[in-house]
Amino acid sequence: MQTYLVTAAAALAAAAVALLLVEVVHRVTRRLGRRSLLMTELTDHSHRAFQVAATVLAVQLAVRFTTLYAVGSPWRQVLLHALVLALIAAAAWLVASLLVVAEDTALARFRVDVPNNRHARRVRTQVVLLRRLTIAVIVVLALGVMLMTFPAVRGIGAGVLTSAGVVGVVAALAAQSLLGNVFAGLQLAFSDAVRLDDVVVVEGEWGRIEELTLSYVVVQIWDDRRLILPTSYFTSTPFQNWTRTEAAVLGTAEFDLDWAIPVQAMREELRRLCEGTELWDGRVCVLQVTDATGGLVKVRALVSAADAGSLWDLRCLVREHLVAWVRDQRPTALPRLRAEVGDTAGTPPWQAVQPRRPVRRQPDTEVPDDARVFGGSDDGEARSEAFVGREEHAEARR
Structure with a gap:
């Protein structure tokens, strides 16, 4: 004692x-x-x-x-x-x-609370996945060392090594889905295909990468729902990544209008709207007629914003403002179905309503910057080089 x-x-x-x-x-x-x-x-x-x-x-x-x-x-x-x-x-x-x-x-x-944080988010994604992997390896090694302190375990070590090939094959077949997700997680971390806080569109849902592990990815949907997907989904299924290179994105708002719509006046109204809101980042503000069939013309407004959230609000603002503008200022451009009866030699009655202020028409050879997607502004020139090529773009300008 x-x-x-x-x-x-x-x-x-x-x-x-x-x-x-x-x-x-x-x-x-x-x-x-x-x-x-x-x-x-x-x-x-x-x-x-x-x-x-x-x-x-x-x-x-x-x-x-x-x-x-x-x-x-x-x-x-x-x-x-x-x-x-x-x-x-x-x-x-x-x-x-x-x-x-x-x-x-x-x-x-590496700060992620700055506007240009693509590199920081990439490093953060890789470090977080490596942290999970290293901790798992440390736990497995510690358990192995603890088991090796028992004489009985050391005695059967030779037998385990001789049958390791068969056991490995069986384990690989039984856990091929799990191993596939683990390798997919490592591939996502180092291929830069998706990172934490990336804005993506998956399964028809728009959201943000909230968590990325070796086996699953959590996407925070815009309405605060959570979409949980296996990591192999992002290596085998196409998806949209809106922030892979930068957070700034483009968006459209389309309108089906009558042929009487004054396009240039609507274009100027779109420009005034964009210049008067903080949602617009100053890069792209273009209005074009993209189709004219079925008795209507399709007018598309293309705008840009600094991030996906601002773009959504800007697109909604453009729709609301231009719908009200057409209704109040250009009622003759509202969608309609016509049936003309009588003598058509004179001026049709539907052209009787005159605009409240004269529209300044530009010469046909002069195309304003806000009427071109590929050209005009510095951003349009860069987009033209990216989609057309430098040589073709230079020849087109000549």
């Missing part, structure tokens, strides 16, 4: 000394690292793991050296084995916390 009390007292003393030393190191590190993000992260995230690992190591050493007289005793072997298992688990926890600190420190250099 006296020897047991000595061992217990030594273990408690060792634990107290270890806790005291860890607390001193913690306070010194916090004071010296006030201006260092790495030191701050270490004191916040790795303190508890370091405390547990140091305490278990101190207790294990105290028990080992105070029980040398009972080397062959069963209780000593069981106690030391339990302490070794605890030390392996604590060391794995400490290593995982150090990796998390390193990843958080690296992520702090």
